Structure formats: structure tokens, C-alpha cells
Amino acid sequence: MRLQVKFLLVILSRGVIPILLNKPWHHVLMNQLLPYDQKDMRHSFKMRSSYLYALFSINGITAGAHRLWTHRTYKANLPLRIFLMFWQTAALQNDIYIWSRDHRVHHKFTDTDADPHNSKRGFFFSHVGWLLCKKHRDVIEKGKTIDMSDVLADPVVQFQRKFYVPLILLTTFVLPTWIPVYFWGESLKVSFISTITRYVLSLNGTWCINSVTHMFGTKPYDKSISSVQNVTMGLIGLGEGWHNYHHTFPWDYRAHEFANFSINMSGAFITFMSKIGWATELKVVPDEAIRRRALRTGDGSRANINTLNKEELISRIPENYNNNVWGYGDKDIENEEVQILKAYS
Known part of the structure; x- marks a missing residue:
């Protein structure tokens, strides 16, 4: 990690500082790379x-x-x-x-x-x-x-x-x-x-x-x-x-x-x-689960999510549902997976 920091300092000295001094950007790029x-x-x-x-x-x-x-x-x-x-x-x-x-x-x-x-x-x-x-x-x-x-x-x-x-x-x-x-x-x-x-x-x-x-x-x-x-x-x-x-x-x-x-x-x-x-054992989220989650909590930017009844979906999601897990094997994932299975069944 010390090496990473040293390289960052090089970038700052050869790139950021010249930019702040109004040095032409293409000169900065050539000077850096x-x-x-x-x-x-x-x-x-x-x-x-x-x-x-x-x-x-x-x-x-x-x-x-x-x-x-x-x-x-x-x-x-x-x-x-x-x-x-x-x-x-x-x-x-x-x-x-x-x-x-x-x-x-x-x-x-x-x-x-x-x-x-x-x-x-x-x-x-x-x-x-x-x-x-x-x-x-x-x-x-x-x-x-x-x-x-x-x-x-x-x-x-x-x-x-x-x-x-x-x-x-x-x-x-x-x-x-x-x-x-x-x-x-x-x-x-x-x-x-x-x-x-x-x-x-x-x-x-x-x-x-x-x-x-x-x-x-x-x-x-x-x-x-x-x-x-x-x-x-x-x-x-x-x-x-x-x-x-x-x-x-x-x-x-x-x-x-x-x-x-x-x-x-x-x-x-x-x-x-x-x-x-x-x-x-490749783990994949079912398409239906993805669509339901996007409809329930997404910003609407995913295509084809309006095929479900949002009110009905929300009523089937447990109130204490959360997503704070690091992945498969997290001690909290078992209960969450049960919730998902119930919600998406």
C-alpha cells in the first residue's frame, strides 16, 4: 500500500499541480504517461x-x-x-x-x-x-x-x-x-x-x-x-x-x-x-426476483418493471427486510433469503 501512495504522490506532482497552475491539459497528460x-x-x-x-x-x-x-x-x-x-x-x-x-x-x-x-x-x-x-x-x-x-x-x-x-x-x-x-x-x-x-x-x-x-x-x-x-x-x-x-x-x-x-x-x-x-455452484438471482425488487425500491430506470402490482408486492415484503449483507455466507443472509423466497414466491 505504501507503493500505491508513492505513485499517487507522483500523479499529484506531475498532473494535479500543473493543472492548478493552468498548464495545458495535453502537456499534463504527456508529462504523466x-x-x-x-x-x-x-x-x-x-x-x-x-x-x-x-x-x-x-x-x-x-x-x-x-x-x-x-x-x-x-x-x-x-x-x-x-x-x-x-x-x-x-x-x-x-x-x-x-x-x-x-x-x-x-x-x-x-x-x-x-x-x-x-x-x-x-x-x-x-x-x-x-x-x-x-x-x-x-x-x-x-x-x-x-x-x-x-x-x-x-x-x-x-x-x-x-x-x-x-x-x-x-x-x-x-x-x-x-x-x-x-x-x-x-x-x-x-x-x-x-x-x-x-x-x-x-x-x-x-x-x-x-x-x-x-x-x-x-x-x-x-x-x-x-x-x-x-x-x-x-x-x-x-x-x-x-x-x-x-x-x-x-x-x-x-x-x-x-x-x-x-x-x-x-x-x-x-x-x-x-x-x-x-x-x-454459480449463484444467480432469479429474473422475477430482480423485477420485483426493482419495482419495489428502484428509481424506475430499469426497463419492463411495470408488469407487477406495486401495492400487492409491497404488502408481501416483511417490514424488517434489509440488504446489509456482504454476500453468500454472511450470518445474516439466511433470514434474508427466507424473506426473499416468501416475497418472490
């Missing part, structure tokens, strides 16, 4: 390797740390868990255990002082500010109430935690720099710059899920919560930008109504893994 040999970087065909590496590392977060280990939306065999662990490590966003713990706390106590990146504290805080200060005491205390035994019991997670430092050096910096140099004759300078650029951009892509998708978008499933549907982040985040759906139904492996490749790459990846037998 191409600080050394701009011509080599701009014309390097091998830059595509950085894109692919970024794609796989982000998927290690979205399909791995997020949908598998945090929310338990599906089960993965050992080869798939090792694959996802490798790429999650390459993303360098804390190990699987810490990432999952923080995210479960975020779902359980969304937009309270116990939320690690509480969006009510503003865009900067929810984006990166939460990494630049000490955790609120509520985050620490409430975090102790979250059951993480399932994550710690995974030998793949145990291996990563034991060898995390050498693993991040290898997967985040050494391999993505060395591969273009060795196989394609890329210069060390360009390859290293590509590696750093990839890392900085992928970090901000993840951080945007904590900030942008809690502020800018629609709320077709639950208008009472801060999370929103954001098309741009849905595409950039490999399907993570459909955040209003995800916070409403955190146990759905798709994190959206659809898991097609174009708008939900991680969902499509998990679906493919299930086809070859590496992923099993």
Missing part, C-alpha cells in the same frame, strides 16, 4: 502486452478477490484459484485476505464510519484518501465482527500471505518488465515505463468503483443506497460498474443482470470457467 521517451512509447507495438497484463490483473481482482473470495458467488477448483491468486497478486492491491476483509466491511456497513471508503466523506476520500490516513476506529472494531474463516482456510490464500512480498515483486514488476524485453526485444526503459503506467491506471480503475460508482449514475434496483449503475465503469471495470445491482444482490456471480463479454467481462469469464468445469 510518457515522461521519458515519448516517441518510443507511442509507437511501440509491444505496449499491447501491458494492456493484456492489465486485463488479467484486473480480472484477478474482479473475478477472484471480489466475486470468489469476498462474496462467495461461486466455487473454484484449485487450478482456477491459483490462476486468480497469481493475477490478483499482480494487481498489487493488498493480499486476498485484506482485500476481502475490507470489502466485506464495506458491504456490511456501507456509507457509515465503519465503511473503509465511505462515499459520504467525499469523492477524494472514497477514491484514494482512505488509503492516506489511519482507519476510523469503527472500521477496525466493526471489521472484527466479520467472519473471515472461510478465506483463511483456503491454502491458496495462506500461500499468498506467506510469500506476498516476493510474489508482488515478481508478478507486479519483474515479469511484466522482463517479458517484452526478452521475447520481443523491447528496451528496458520502455518496458518498465509501461509496467508502471499499467499499474497506476489499473489502481485508479479499481478506485473509481469506490468513488464514481457511488456517486454518478442510476439506481434501478434500490434508490435508497448510494451505489449506482455507471456504464463507463461497467466497461472499464470488466463488469464492476453495475454497482447498484451488485449492492442489492451481492451474492450474484454476475454482479449484473447479464454476464455477456461486451459489458461484463468478468462475468463472462466465470461463465466460461463453469463450462470447462473449473467453476461450480
